[in-house]
């Protein structure tokens with residue numbers, strides 16, 4: 680049985696990962712971007728904007744953008760880094776017990792010279808996506824294959840699909856329960872690593888390790904209207920709860936860092 684098959688999402692080549700229990704995920708090679716995740720119950724768990732570019736001309740709006748090596752504008756490089764707008768490679772895929780998985784790689788040599796010149800470090804990234812039943816696990820690994828250290832930030836900018844953002848409740852990230860009345864763009868440093876997201880449809884356990892921080896984002900009506908790749912009312916259908924490593928971490932030559940995000 681083939682568990683990882685080639686497909687497309689819009690004009691983008693993608694890989695569909697299917698677990699024996701029916702859980703499935705689709706990852707575009709552009710950005711190693713998880714654009715769809717369905718649990719074994721068949722229900723979609725991720726938001727994807729109906730107006731997202733799906734042709735490689737700009738970052739995908741929705742799913743799980745991989746943020747590296749900088750978060751937002753916290754650095755001199757392109758906004759949220761180059762990983763989400765680079766073309767990754769499917770490295771391997773398989774089945775561990777009931778868990779289907781695939782690994783995507785991006786290395787310095789894959790970057791166009793304009794990007795590589797602006798961030799001249801010998802790195803390798805890998806994203807492992809694994810699923811079974813109603814659980815998704817992502818692991819982002821950064822390797823320093825060069826002779827000099829480099830600093831980086833990273834995040835898995837997850838757009839959780841919700842029936843109505845007003846009904847969302849998040850516990851475990853802040854001392855107070857988080858709800859979204861209008862726009863929210865909040866950074867929570869040094870989180871404990873376990874949070875509960877009540878979407879209104881599901882209660883999800885969010886577990887992160889390696890990523891020290893969390894960001895919760897919803898643009899609200901006004902900012903959503905200014906985003907060209909989001910329908911005006913679509914902000915009501917997602918909340919981003921993002922495991923993040925915001926303060927740049929310095930990775931010495933030969934060192935490896937891994938951040939994980941588990942949603943169940």
Ligand SMILES: O=P(O)(O)OC[C@H]1O[C@H](O)[C@H](O)[C@@H](O)[C@@H]1O
Pocket residue numbers: 738751758759864865894895896919
């Ligand atoms: O529009 P993007 O570049 O994808 O960024 C989307 C959002 O990402 C993060 O959540 C930031 O905290 C927000 O400030 C930002 O607006």
